[in-house]
Amino acid sequence: MSNYFLNSVISVATCSLLVACAQLPKSEAPAAKLTDWxxxxxxxxxxxxSGLSQINRNTxxxxxxxxxxxxxxxxxxxxTPIVVDGIMYISLPFNHVIALDARTGKQLWKxxxxxxxxxxxxxxxxxxxxxxxxxxxxxxxxxxxLVALDAKSGQKVWDIDVAGQQVNTEHQDTLSGNDPNKTRKVTGGTGVGIAMAPVVYKxxxxIGITGVGYGLHIDNPRSDAPLGAVIGVTGRYGRPGFLAAFDVKDGHQVWQFxxxxxxxxxxxxxxxxADGSQFERDVAAEKAAMKDFPDSARFGGGSAWSTPAIDAATHTLYFGTGNPSPQMNDVSRPGDNLYTVSLVALDTETGKYKWHYQQVPHDLWGYDLASPPxxxxxxxxxxxxxxxxxxxKAGWFYIHDRLTGxxxxxxxxxxPQRNLFKKPSAEGTVxxxxxxxxxxxxxxxxxxxQQRVYVAAIHSPIKYTVHETEVKPGDKPIRYAASEPTDDARWGLLSAIDLQSGHIAWQHKTSQPLVGGVLAxxxxxxxxxxxxxxFAAYDSQTGKSLWQYTSEFGVNAPPITYQVNGEQYIAVASGGNSLFGFKQGDRILTFKLTPQH
Structure with missing residues (x-):
């Protein structure tokens, strides 16, 4: 049995003293059959x-x-497609946007x-x-x-730079001339960008920026394999990440965290x-290194990957942060590296900090909070x-009191979990x-x-290695840490988790790692x-497969459902994922019930 109930008695006792924790109104989500997404x-x-039920176990x-x-x-x-008043709005790769009639798929603008x-x-x-x-x-x-378009015409209303000037990035030139990673193909880069979907509130x-975790992404020579090595080089690279709010009318910044x-x-x-995770750390050495790296926060990392969830009753938003910089390599960043790899709560009106919970202090593995809260x-x-x-990413579903953290x-x-928080080594730690x-x-x-949460997840063993390469005799060797997939089998796991007990209610194993998200x-x-x-439908109570469709391309995006003219639709983007070796494409798929004759 896991330590699921660790601290639960204390937590409930504390919560009972807070009036707001008692007799909360039930969420309207199950009953409010939203026809849009x-x-x-x-x-x-x-x-x-979704409260829509026209498409169900029987149909x-x-x-x-x-x-x-x-x-x-x-x-x-x-x-994720967005559907409002019968119109579907969806962003394509490279940030093109199209508006479609959600009933027919007819393009309205691009x-x-x-x-x-x-x-x-x-x-x-x-x-x-x-x-x-x-x-x-x-x-x-x-x-x-951050771009604002007119919803009727697709014409640009305003367009602002969110991150300001680009910053120096690490390159393969940093590596030693005889290092095999110096000449391997790089996938992606270390530029600042935005990955998350924005959210609008009051x-x-x-929205927040990504790409400040600073690691080189080395391509895998196998086309059907996930990303190759990820390398973090000791150095003064990058900048802090942030989450910020901008006025809907003209895009001026309201606050930044x-x-x-x-x-x-x-x-x-x-x-x-507090959740019982323990970490191998040489605290004395880290504290001694503080004098050599007093300005580490300037290069701190902490990308904002996930779209915030918002509590309208308390005007609080919740989002997850990425890994510290440099990625995996901790020589130049002693300490816990706050607020990286954390769940953070902010005031929606001011951006003021309320609380945070750091899942992995001084992260060496890339366990950033990528899935939205x-x-x-x-x-x-x-x-x-x-x-x-x-x-x-570590493989647990965490639960916090959202008022106090x-x-x-x-x-x-x-x-599966193995050597979860073991340090990288010269010989390689799996x-x-x-x-x-x-x-x-x-x-x-x-x-x-039903007090259940459904999670799409990945099993893909990774080898973590520390490298030191000599540039020339007498110079200090270059040190970097690298992670790369092993040759072990990898697969996906679709899980239903009982929130009250913390146990897995059912689990379905898939032939490939699951990335993209779920819809219940x-x-x-x-x-x-x-x-x-x-693309499949499962019985949410048992995990039994009830229906499936096969697309030409990988289905690695979150599905949605909506209703137009009394008919319920399921929609999903089918375009694969290059980082996982899944076939890329350009298709938007929708489904509805066709009565049998």
Missing amino acids: PSYGLSPEAQRF VAQLQPAWSVDTGVKATFQA YTHVRKADWPMCCGPANRGVAVAEGRVFMGTVDAR HKVI DTIPKQGWEGQFTTKT VLFNYQHQGKTIAAVGQAS QFLAKSDPFV IYPGILGGANWSPVSLDEQ TAGGLLFCGEGDGK
Whole structure:
């Protein structure tokens, strides 16, 4: 049995003293049968659970393609379609946007994005989607801009630079001349960009930057394999990440929260967290190194990967942060490296810090919080607690009191774990989940009424190695840390987790790692896609496969559902994922019920 109930008695006792924790109103999500899909997580709470039930366990066998659109941009496709008043808005790779009739797929308009020619992309051309509000469509771009379009015409209303000037990046030139990684092909870069879909709240567009974790991404020679080595070189690279709010009318910045504090970045030199995780650290050596690296926070990292969840009752937003910089290599960054690899709560109106919980202090593995957090009413020991949950790369689903940040519980592992927090070594340390996860950026779906969360995850063993190479005799050797996939088998795991017990209710193993996200509905269904093009519906209670469709391209994006003229549709982007070796494409797929004759 896991340590799921660690601290739970103390947490509940503390919560009982808070009036706001008691007798919370039930979420309206299960009952409010939204016909649209108006935001990235469906609702501000980001539960991605739809109350639509026309497509259900009894009717799903009749699900057939309704329409599909080939967009003409074949590349990694991760976007969540947004549907408002019968119109679907979806961002394509390289930040083009199209508006479609959600019933027929007819194109209404297209926006073509012109990127800055000299701006390196951090992580490929994909982005996670748009936000639609107040008659406008908002999108963050791979070249670190925030663009507002007119929702009726697609014409650009305003376009602002979010990150300012580009910063120095690390290159293969940093490596020794005889290092084999010096001449290998690099996938992506270390440029600042925006991957997350924005969210709009009270006339503010909220979005954050990525690409500040600073590691070289070396391509894998196998086309069907995930990303090759990721390298972190000791040095003064990068900048802090941030989350910021911008006015919907003209794009001026309202507030900015830097994910790296100017003071106190080193934290408490934690070796054990409240959830029971322990870390091997030479605290004395780290403290001694503080005098050599007093300005580490300037290069701190902490990308903002995930679209925030918002509690409208308390005007609080919750988001996850990325790894510290340099990635995996800790020589130049002693301390806990706050607020990296953390769940962070901010005031929506001011951006003021409320609390944070660091899952992995002084991260050496790339266990950043990539999957978006989700808000729900947590039924525990006869009490209803306002909670925030997050599916981690390390392989647990965490639950916190969302008012205080107090750790309440974590689930049983939903992926295999080995040497979870072991340090990299010269001979290579095999670790899993490792840098790929666990739960990568894939959003979860949460059924609050059933107290279940559904997680798409990855098993892919990773070898972590420390290298020291001599540049020339007498010089200090160059040190870097690298992670790369092993030759071991890898697969995906689709899990239903009981929130009350923390146990796995059921689990379905897939032939490839799962990345893209899930959709649960009141029809008792769970939808999820795979890298080989399989798109399937499962019984959400048992995990039994009930229906499937095979696409030409990988289905590695989050599915949605919506209703037009009384008919329920399921939609998903099918464009694969280059980092995982899944076939890339350009297709938007939709399905609806076709009565059997």
